[in-house]
Amino acid sequence: MHAIVIDKPGGPEALSWQQVPDPRPGPGEVLIDVAASAVNRADVMQRQGRYDPPPGASPYPGLECSGVVAEAGPDVEGFRPGDRVCALLSGGGYAEKVAVPWQQVMRVPDGVDLVEAAALPEVACTVWSNVFMTARLRRGETLLVHGGASGIGTLAVQLAKAFGSRVAVTAGTDEKIARCLELGADEGVNYREEDFSERIQADVILDIIGGKYLPANVRALRTGGRLVVIGMQGGSKGELNLGALLAKRASVHGTTLRARPVDEKGAIVRGVVENVWPLVDAGVIRPVIHARVPMSEAAEAHRLIETGEHVGKILLVG
Ligand SMILES: NC(=O)c1ccc[n+]([C@@H]2O[C@H](COP(=O)([O-])OP(=O)(O)OC[C@H]3O[C@@H](n4cnc5c(N)ncnc54)[C@H](OP(=O)(O)O)[C@@H]3O)[C@@H](O)[C@H]2O)c1
Numbered sequence: 001m002h003a004i005v006i007d008k009p010g011g012p013e014a015l016s017w018q019q020v021p022d023p024r025p026g027p028g029e030v031l032i033d034v035a036a037s038a039v040n041r042a043d044v045m046q047r048q049g050r051y052d053p054p055p056g057a058s059p060y061p062g063l064e065c066s067g068v069v070a071e072a073g074p075d076v077e078g079f080r081p082g083d084r085v086c087a088l089l090s091g092g093g094y095a096e097k098v099a100v101p102w103q104q105v106m107r108v109p110d111g112v113d114l115v116e117a118a119a120l121p122e123v124a125c126t127v128w129s130n131v132f133m134t135a136r137l138r139r140g141e142t143l144l145v146h147g148g149a150s151g152i153g154t155l156a157v158q159l160a161k162a163f164g165s166r167v168a169v170t171a172g173t174d175e176k177i178a179r180c181l182e183l184g185a186d187e188g189v190n191y192r193e194e195d196f197s198e199r200i201q202a203d204v205i206l207d208i209i210g211g212k213y214l215p216a217n218v219r220a221l222r223t224g225g226r227l228v229v230i231g232m233q234g235g236s237k238g239e240l241n242l243g244a245l246l247a248k249r250a251s252v253h254g255t256t257l258r259a260r261p262v263d264e265k266g267a268i269v270r271g272v273v274e275n276v277w278p279l280v281d282a283g284v285i286r287p288v289i290h291a292r293v294p295m296s297e298a299a300e301a302h303r304l305i306e307t308g309e310h311v312g313k314i315l316l317v318g
Pocket of ligand 1 (some may be wrong): 039146148149208232257305
């Protein structure tokens with residue numbers, strides 16, 4: 001098969017489409033003929049040599065894919081050759097084939113075509129696990145989503161609105177804020193012009209900035225608030241005002257998805273299929289797709305994500 005290989009960490013040109021050995025499905029694994037994958041920030045960091053795949057994961061980038069089951073290894077439950085699926089991966093999505101534990105495989109929701117389905121696994125699993133399983137966002141509460149126009153943000157806005165929450169976002173341009181309002185957000189702050197903590201008070205904050213935003217995030221939390229940090233685009237260290245945290249009886253969580261064991265990923269995937277897919281089936285939630293790029297030209301897709309101009313996801317079509 002062909003896959004995108006990173007021979008040496010570097011810029012987008014480090015990504016090249018090469019012939020590599022086919023993966024074989026092991027016990028409990030499904031082999032997928034990949035129709036599409038999608039670009040995540042983590043792939044950019046992997047390409048730069050700043051985010052190595054966890055032990056045992058494919059060396060090729062790609063944390064999600066859609067496609068058709070080609071083969072099911074021993075002990076696979078619920079999937080057979082010919083099934084149209086999408087999957088949460090630990091790596092290897094930028095390829096013509098990938099092997100993945102069956103627990104991380106999902107049916108393609110209704111109303112979404114096979115290629116579009118590649119835009120959903122990583123964002124749906126990240127938002128469901130952090131906002132709903134960890135922070136337990138409730139109906140009527142306010143969610144603040146930093147980077148509302150990101151891949152993660154565009155799904156977080158739609159899902160929290162569908163579950164009856166109020167949603168505020170931050171973004172770096174008024175155009176991006178306008179797109180978030182179209183997706184259902186109630187309020188947006190252009191972080192280049194305003195300090196969000198002076199206007200927003202939230203019960204749950206989904207944060208992709210990390211260190212730089214820690215003091216303002218704690219200021220923006222309501223009593224009983226939950227801050228979930230999933231990205232460190234603004235550094236890994238910041239000052240935490242414990243006095244403010246205690247007074248608000250608030251909590252700070254940090255999580256990653258990629259390195260979790262298969263059974264934890266499986267529990268998240270089941271939660272997504274049960275709670276998120278019916279909303280996609282009904283057309284209440286739609287994947288937001290900025291561009292479709294041929295997988296062999298993944299370098300172009302990485303250049304695009306690094307401009308920061310995109311809204312939603314960039315697909316890599318096989
Ligand atoms: N921990 C996990 O399990 C997990 C899983 C998936 C993703 N993530 C993280 O989630 C983040 C988003 O991932 P993605 O793939 O959706 O990336 P993406 O689409 O490239 O989005 C990155 C976003 O960051 C925004 N941004 C940059 N500086 C900002 C600031 N100071 N305040 C608010 N927004 C800012 C950019 O928008 P502007 O133009 O508006 O600045 C852009 O929309 C990444 O940091 C990624 O590593 C974590």
